[in-house]
Amino acid sequence: MLTIQGLTVRLGGRTILDRASATIQPGSKVGLIGRNGAGKSTLMKAIIGELEPDEGGIDMPKRTRLGYIAQSAPAGAATPFETVLAADTERASLMAEAETCEDPDRLGALYDRLIAIDAYTAEARAARILIGLGFDEAMQAMPLDSFSGGWKMRVALASLLFSAPDLLLLDEPSNHLDLEATLWLESFLQSYPGTMVVISHERDLLNNVVDTILHLQGGKIALYAGGYDAFERQRAERAAQIAAAKMAQDAQRKKLADYVARNSARASTAKQAQSRAKMLAKMQPVTAMMEDPTLSFGFPDPEELRPPLITLDLAATGYSAEKPILRRLNLRIDPDDRIAMLGRNGNGKTTLARLLAGQLAASEGGMTASGKLKIGYFTQYQVEELPSDSTPLELMTRAMPGKAPAAVRAQLGRFGFSGPRAESKTATLSGGERARLALALVTRDAPHLLILDEPTNHLDVDAREALVQALNDYAGAVILISHDRHMVELTADRLVLVDGGTAKDYPGSIEDYIDFVLGRNQPKGDGGKNGSGGKAKGGAKNREDMKALQKAVSEAESAVGKAEARLAAIDAALAGSGKPAAELAGLTMTELGRKRREAADQLAAAEARWTEAGEALEAFMR
DSSP, X not given: OEEEEEEEEEETTEEEEEEEEEEEOTTOEEEEEOOTTSSHHHHHHHHHTSSOXXXXXXXXXXXXXXXXXXXXXXXXXXXXXXXXXXXXXXXXXXXXXXXXXXXXXXXXXXXXXXXXXXXXXXXXXXXXXXXXXXXXXXXXXXXXXXXXXXXXXXXXXXXXXXXXXXXXXXXXXXXXXXXXXXXXXXXXHHTOOSEEEEEOOOHHHHHHTOSEEEEEETTEEEEEESXXXXXXXXXXXXXXXXXXXXXXXXXXXXXXXXHHHHHTTOTTTHHHHHHHHHHHXXXXXXXXXXXXXXXXXXXXXOOOOOSOSEEEEEEEEOSSTTSOSEEEEEEEEOTTOEEEEESOTTSSHHHHHXXXXXXXXXXXXXXXXOTTOOEEEEOXXXXXXXXXXXXXXXXXXXXXXXXXXXHHHHHHHTTTOOGGGGGSOGGGSOXXXXXXXXXXXXXXXXXXXXXXXXXXXXXXXXXXXXXXXXXXXOOSEEEEEOSOHHHHHHHOSEEEEEETTEEEEOOXXXXXXXXXXXXXXXXXXXXXXXXXXXXXXXXXXXXXXXXXXXXXXXXXXXXXXXXXXXHHHHHHHHHTOSOXXXXXXTOOHHHHHHHHHHHHHHHHHHHHHHHHHHHHHHHHHO
């Protein structure tokens, strides 16, 4: 049992937690929620002992093993696999001692304990967790220093999950994950045997994993049974009750005040008036539930443009022309499109977004865009790189040169920065406020296309709902990269899967894609209509089949590229331009012509295999 009793924490003269109390039962899965800046991370740090409370305390059973991800990501020459294995310190210590122990009795005790903690399946468990979080076999063997910060934080999460503490504390665990890894994490947490407290703003995770909501507001905490939707219903009911009570009390206060005003001067009613005045003075006002009037998103509507906004025709792109990350891109973006990009991190979603935003060029094929097209491109880097010594008003003024002060303040006001808040230093803003400011900056010119790469990482649940509403009201096109499937489901009407070195429209819904990722799909067979067309494939078999199909697509695409290069070399030799390849040097025109026909046939065959493999993969995913 975890008991929080009268906890008060003050930071920088501000009271963050104010006599907060709650009791969490063993085995509970608790979702800790609250607005940005409410004190969720502060409470978690108090639980692990990083912060000393000013008053009150936290009690838990002795020898409770706490698990919490440190702020600094792991680094060094160790591999993710080695790092995760080392997280089980008891196993590592026992294994090391067993290698040198010569006392038979002690050695027997060591082996008994190793068996009891399931030490000999540790490597399989570690690999399974890493695979679930997106590390394939090759990545598991790479040094940590070869990974970005986001991938290092995945290693930290994998280490924490592998150590299986009695009390698991997670602070926004899905922030560095893609949708596929988030789905795996949910499945893992659903079966976690210990007590868990997770800070999250993911509605689906809170609905699918937790059985209790711990709501932090105004320094107080309150427990609600059920997931997030149940909490919302209970909070709405409570808000209605409070509103009714406040209305009744206001009416009573008005009645008492009128009586006192009318009867205080009359001798016959002075005592009654005095009594009612005391009653009025002692009446504790009912406080309405707090709302944040500054929470808002408002994207300015762009001028109309004729479709299409952007067209990709067999385009390729990447960070070097010789090694494109994405090829054979055929996409059309229209002014009313609402597109969500699907696919694991590392497959090229951000690369495609940068191509569409004009930050990368097409190294092959064609890309055409409307001449008047304006694009707003939002990334997490913009949030992190906002200068801390400037104010929103200063940043927007610099971003809108020549615009009237009223226009600058109007743009800030659309995102909740009005009055004194517009003149606060960026360093004092919460993560959610900085995200809103970054969005205000990228949309200042009323873009026709808004590209959002993980816009929700710093936003709480209410802010995410406000963003969904703003996107649905926005008159331009939207391209969304997000692991928040609630947002994807409510805003996107078109899905594009980035996988296998290309990007294609996904024919199903987001629920279909989730079923596919979780292995819940049953591919259609000859007897699919009556349900007798074979057994449903398991999740592992699904993934194996998908990998085989993806490999076939990749190999066929590679063959197409080689055939195209050979054909181009022969054409160059026929035209006499440049130095011919060694194998073509000295050939007659007749011989070159024959080789060209052979190369053209090889290209046609390779393209046929590529088309067939791609269709097979699409059919499997349906």
